[in-house]
Amino acid sequence: MVAARNTQSVSVWARESDVARSIAETHENLHFLPGVKLPTALVADVEIHRAASADVLLVAVPAQALRATLALLPSKSVDAKPVVICAKGIERVSGLLVTEVLKEILPRAVPAILSGPSFAKDVARGAPTAITIAAEHETAMRLQATLGSDTFRPYASSDLTGVALGGAAKNVYAIATGIADGLGLGESARAGLLARSFAELVRLGTAMGAETETLMGLSGLGDLVLTATSRTSRNFSFGLHFGQGASLAMLSSKGHPLAEGVDTAPALVKRARMAGIELPIAETVAAILGGSLQARDAIVRLMSRPLRKE
């Protein structure tokens, strides 16, 4: 929808043929964005090669499905072409950021990433939204012009690592604050947890070469705040239900939308260990979801660590 505001033709490839069909026939994504009329300039397709012939590709699939999806693209079709990753997460098997997966699978593409505080429903209804697009300078400027509008404001960055890390980590921390809320610990506890989550993100990001400005910006702190305080967020909502006693199995079953943080929590911990960084909150989330810690004990312990200097 954002791209179709500014460009002549946008084609959507969808893995699920019924999603493509519902868009093609009704101009509505009945599965993932029901009730929103899509622009007629937007054409859906189940044939990836046609969509891949576009000037710019945006890849919006779950992080754990990114590798397999990118592998469907003919390497030649993306030669020197911007491929904008819209996935948020860290690959569980490898500990790689989504931008690193892109470089591994399609090294000839021009890598880019779009991330920032933006619920699909806000973007769809034209509510003002500001996000970050990271790529090398020329590409970032071009994407900013291609996707920007009065209500959708992309800010350009060259820090792919910072943007990819912020987008991934926030889902893990949103599960933590969701669990705290589900346990009834109160808003003060949630805010304290969120501030410490941000400190973890900055520690890891700095070690990985991300810029502090990125981590403090829209795609870092901005998205962390949105995701970790709103019930509209899948990850916060997942944590909330988990904290209220729902099981992982129950929450992972059909009907519950994807919570990226479930897979990204252990992946984030893995990546942090590779960088020699400890992340008490992310490690706690991974241990709770892995079944080795009880949620209440673990979160309360996080909140009452020994008194020390901040």
Add this chain to the structure above:
Amino acid sequence: MVAARNTQSVSVWARESDVARSIAETHENLHFLPGVKLPTALVADVEIHRAASADVLLVAVPAQALRATLALLPSKSVDAKPVVICAKGIERVSGLLVTEVLKEILPRAVPAILSGPSFAKDVARGAPTAITIAAEHETAMRLQATLGSDTFRPYASSDLTGVALGGAAKNVYAIATGIADGLGLGESARAGLLARSFAELVRLGTAMGAETETLMGLSGLGDLVLTATSRTSRNFSFGLHFGQGASLAMLSSKGHPLAEGVDTAPALVKRARMAGIELPIAETVAAILGGSLQARDAIVRLMSRPLRKE
């Protein structure tokens, strides 16, 4: 209540004699915290000299009333004694931080400040809460031990400027996000505004000699997140009603609890100008409250500033 958990005797002085009377007679603060049973070790008084004879003083009055309240304390009674400011704001007439007002009025007191994400209702019911206490090292450690408990965790800091500034600024930015919510701009817009508010705080704080760790910590980011996303916050709530069309006069009348940010907005802008720093969001809030800008136009314009690098 927090102090009474750890100490033999705590006495509360209150300006309003009916507040002191309700605490003395019913062990409940009927005016400001109804429904909460106060500890019996807590004794209320309308005679400030008796309360001032304690080993540690905590001063919890509105920022604009701080100077007058401190002036009631006999200078001798606070000699080499910790005076912990719990007020959050910047003095409107002078542009001074609350800690600076303390130093001006009671130069012989040992200055300290307590701030951080903590709603009174959460602290009162023993929900886990983590806050920051700033003072010179020995004093901070002593206050940490005096006030700390399993559920109320004070972290020690030596950065009085950073803690005082964070506590003041968050109320101004909470009004901004409240207005955005009142205008119906959506959660994505609010999160974007919050991330940029934090960037403003860091810019000003750095110029004033605050430590980045403080600004990123509980009393900075933590309290900003709590105040700027919760309807329990007086300042967010004020902004929300204002954004929905209520007038400043209506919201300032009796029955509405104090929104510190209303006075602190112009004071923060004044202080930033003294430091040579521009604060687009705080300036917008001050101009809206001052009547020189329309809320909707101003906030939407903030969200759609020209595309540029973040």
